[in-house]
Amino acid sequence: MLKIGEVATQSGVPVKTIRYYEALGLLQAADRTEGKFRLFHPAVIARLAFIKRLQSLGLSLQEVRECLSIYDRGELPCHDIKSKLEEHVADLERRIIELTNLRTELLKVLADWAIEPQPEPGIICPNLDPSIASQSKDLFPSQG
Structure with missing residues (x-):
């Protein structure tokens, strides 16, 4: 598990942005420490890269959320993205x-x-x- 600062360092996405994405439902912390620090699964790095890629292609965060929602249901969002x-x-x-x-x-x-x-x-x-x-x-x- 990764703390939010580690996720930020590895992904190149600022901590504040990661928190914002979490508030929008784009990311979800897997757990929290006893001190209430967010813990993320290492797969969140790939998810952040995917978010950044879709944004670089001009998709809004709402559109990104729609694509991730499809993926989170166990389906590939490729058709929707296209x-x-x-x-x-x-x-x-x-x-x-x-x-x-x-x-x-x-x-x-x-x-x-x-x-x-x-x-x-x-x-x-x-x-x-x-x-x-x-x-x-x-x-x-x-x-x-």
Whole structure:
């Protein structure tokens, strides 16, 4: 059995994070010492590595918990993980399109930028007239 500090050292995960994961139900201490120190089974090191790997692939802790729940029921979570990763790829593709559109818009704004614009009544920055704002809403309808 490993104390929490040993788990932290071996896994590279801070003690505070291990406690947080335990509170979320991602980990479970196997036992406690008489002094109430947490004791973990050595297999927790592999579980922490798995958690870190899923997070590095973009899964949330809630998604990680769902995968671990499947595993804890004695099943392999591979199908569920694949499904979640496919969803993340689709989200990334949408975000890439949005960011590409934003980059195009920013380059257009900068290309049309007047070095010393003339003041206009009621216009805070003449380089950013209202027609540009309405174009941005067309590019990002979810933000409008």
